Structure formats: structure tokens, C-alpha cells
Amino acid sequence: MTWDHLPEWLRPLAVLAGSVEAEDLAPQFPHAPPDARPAAVLMLFAEGDHGAELLLTERATTMRNHAGQISFPGGASDPGDGDAIGTALREAEEEVGLDPATVDVFGTLPTLWLPPSNFAVTPVLGFWREPRVLVPVSAEEVGAIIHQPIRRLIDPANRFSVEHPSGWRGPAFEVGSGVPLWGFTAGVVSRLFERLGWEQPWDDSVTRPLPELL
Numbered sequence: 158m159t160w161d162h163l164p165e166w167l168r169p170l171a172v173l174a175g176s177v178e179a180e181d182l183a184p185q186f187p188h189a190p191p192d193a194r195p196a197a198v199l200m201l202f203a204e205g206d207h208g209a210e211l212l213l214t215e216r217a218t219t220m221r222n223h224a225g226q227i228s229f230p231g232g233a234s235d236p237g238d239g240d241a242i243g244t245a246l247r248e249a250e251e252e253v254g255l256d257p258a259t260v261d262v263f264g265t266l267p268t269l270w271l272p273p274s275n276f277a278v279t280p281v282l283g284f285w286r287e288p289r290v291l292v293p294v295s296a297e298e299v300g301a302i303i304h305q306p307i308r309r310l311i312d313p314a315n316r317f318s319v320e321h322p323s324g325w326r327g328p329a330f331e332v333g334s335g336v337p338l339w340g341f342t343a344g345v346v347s348r349l350f351e352r353l354g355w356e357q358p359w360d361d362s363v364t365r366p367l368p369e370l371l
Contacts, residue, residue, distance in 0.1 A: 162261055163284055166209055167202055169353055174264035174282055182269060182348050183341075189270035189277035196276040197244035198231030198342075201260065203285035207306040211346075212285070214253060214293075215301040215334055227303070227338040230255065233276065241265060241279035253302055254294045259287040266349075271341050280345060305332050311350060316359035319367050328361065336368050 160171045179187035201212040216226050230249035238244040242262050249255040266280040293299035309315055315331040319339045328347040329339040338346070350356045 160263060162286075163263060164204060164209075167263075167284060170202075170282060170349075171263045173349075173352060174266055177266060177349075177352060179267035179269055181352060182266060182345050186270045186272055187267075189268065190275075193270060193275050193277035195234040195241070195244075195279075196232060196271075197234060197241035197248070197279045197281055198229035199245040199249045199255075199260075199281050199283055200229055200266075200345075201249070201255070201283045201285050202307075203288035203304075205288050205304055205306070207308070209307040210288075210304050211307055211310065212253075212291075213303040213305050213332065213338065213342075214299050215303065215336065216299065226340060226342070227332060227334060227336060228342045229280070230299075231278070232298075241268075242281050245279075245281035245283075250294075252293065252295050252299050253291045255285075255291065256287075260285055266345075269341075269345070278341075301334065303332055303334060307355070309333075310346065311355055311357050313357050313359040316361075317363045317365050318361050320364055321367060326364070329365070337365070339367065 160168050203210050213227050214230055216228055230252050231245055232248040234244040238247055246257040250257055260283040262283050264282045268277050268279045271278050291302050310330055317329055318326055319329040320326045328343050329337040330343055332338050
């Protein structure tokens, strides 16, 4: 496979997608049980006004699962989707109005288990050829859309750890919202950026509490 259509900075991710293992991205819960429900998310990269960026959404506070959290567009698979790519693109269109025809899908990551909702989640990698400002289509699912510059994600000043009341502790990112990027999505971003060599040294001993909402 060739990736001539991808910008130079994104090609290492396309190469890595073919070799990264589930344990590399989610070492605590890498493999879903047989009864997990198939789902997919879209990791959508683009060249925006502030350079390379990653599309994130802030989930509505009324959602049954992961309410108020920062995440990728995505959700549970429908029978008509065909595969994880179809699910990710359909969900992104339904949630934020993304035109699937403007996205070049260049790979998928291993399917990972999301225990709280028992989803088997496949991250789909896409390059957005025609980035534009999006607005939530489904207010019941999406509270806000974040076009997050990657340079801000990797800035050590925006990185810290969070600790859940259950005792779980993991990486987090400040993304300019009322809540940090944390949990499943932050773990995937953090470990993926580390393997790509994009990560800059940061102090994981700096811990912040999660907002009351979460």
C-alpha cells in the first residue's frame, strides 16, 4: 500500500498501524470478551489553521455511557455498516456532520476493550482532506467539537495524570475544554504518540482530580 496522498508527518502512523499490538495501546484491558458489542471510533487527522490537528468531541452530559467525556466520534456498529470503517464514518456523519467523501481512511488499529460499556472498539485512522468548522448534529450525543492541534496535545504543559475515585490512574491532556481528555481515549492517544516518537518528556507525577461531572 502507498500513502502518497498523506502528508509526510502522518505517514509514520500509517506504517505503525500495521504492526502495533493491542497490548501496546491498552495494556490493562487489551482484549474484549466474546460478549462485547462491536464499535468503532474515527481518529481523524487534518492540516488545520494551527497545523496538524486531531478531531475530538465532548460527549453530552446526558449520555448513558461516558457522559461529558472527551472522545473520538464513534459508537456501536449497526448491521448495515459492513465493517469498522463503515461504522466510524457513519457515526462521525451522524454526530458532527462529517462528509465521509472528504476522508481518506489509511488504516485501523487493533480492536480494544472498553470495560465500562463492554464495547470492542476498533479505532479507524483517517486523513481529512477538506477540514472545516463542524457543529454538533446530534445534541443528545455531542456537546462540543474540538479541533485540537497536535502541538498542543504533545506540549508537556498540557499533560498530567488523573486519578479516578476507584483508584484507577492514567494520562490526561488539557484540551481547552471544561474537562480534560482522559480515560480510554487519552490512553490510546498517549501510547500511540509515544510509539510514534511524537511525545515530549512530561511529568506524570503531576496529578489533577477529575471534575465532579465525571
